[in-house]
Amino acid sequence: MTRPAIGGILFDKDGTLIDYQASWAPTNLGAGRLAARGDTELAARLLTIAGVDPATGYATSDGLLASGNTEDVAQAWAEAGAPFGVEDLTEQLDTLFRSAVVAAVPVCDLAALFAALTGRGLVLGIASSDSEAAVLATAERFGLEPHLAFQCGYDSGHGAKPGRGMVDGFCSVTGLPADAVAVVGDSSHDMHMAAAAGAGYRIAVLTGAGSAEVLRPLSHLLLPSIAGLEQVLFD
Incomplete structure (x- = not known):
């Protein structure tokens, strides 16, 4: 053209x-742990739902954590069993994601x-x-x-x-x-x-x-x- x-x-x-992968893989894993309140099995399930490999933290193309917003992620995770309300989880994830700026590559x-x-x-x-x-x-x-x-x-x-x-x-x-x-x-x-x-x-x-x-x-x-x-x- x-x-x-x-x-x-x-x-x-x-x-x-x-x-993205260099900066966000550890934060993605941390988000899963946060949303699952440390329940390893639940965290793995939540990350998979969000298009993230629960072993590496790497996101798949256009998965929720790679391309969605925090409210989308919180809503999906709450529906999948995360022990939080959507508003509370959104706020906590936003705080986590904002803190990740210091490690951004x-x-x-x-x-x-x-x-x-x-x-x-x-x-x-x-x-x-x-x-x-x-x-x-x-x-x-x-x-x-x-x-x-x-x-x-x-x-x-x-x-x-x-x-x-x-x-x-x-x-x-x-x-x-x-x-x-x-x-x-x-x-x-x-x-x-x-x-x-x-x-x-x-x-x-x-x-x-x-x-x-x-x-x-x-x-x-x-x-x-x-x-x-x-x-x-x-x-």
Whole structure:
């Protein structure tokens, strides 16, 4: 396809800015233990339901823990026997996930990439299925705040992926039309969100749990990671 004129980029967080398996495998296992109150058998069952290998913590493509939001996970786990109410479990999981920011492994020098992209005149944002607090903490940790016009999570009031609301929110804040926005993500939820909103460019990356087989037909461009994004867009 002919690449459209892009004025802004809306990034997913985990699996896109952050190497998903390297960063989240231990946290996934911890989430299972938390939800099962230490019951090993129940934890294994809950993790399997959420698309996570209970031995390694690795997530499968588009499983609940890889692409869903915390409320989705809490609801599924409560229905499967986790000894919590959904609201309580959501709050405890969000706290756990936010604390995991300290162990997050970036896919590249994020601050340098974001500085380069804003230097090219692009407006940047982050839209995540994690909480807004976790998005803000991630941006602070990696020095991204000066380069961001928009940050949102599943609880920011824009709705959840794969709905279009996060892209609409980015467009509202930045004044960009959707067809001038590139959405970059690692899951089918990201690509479906972009398509639903009419985003001009859908860029998928392979640093998350999504596979090339799933992502290639849903995206305009498939990259190993965002490390080469500036070169792809401008060279």
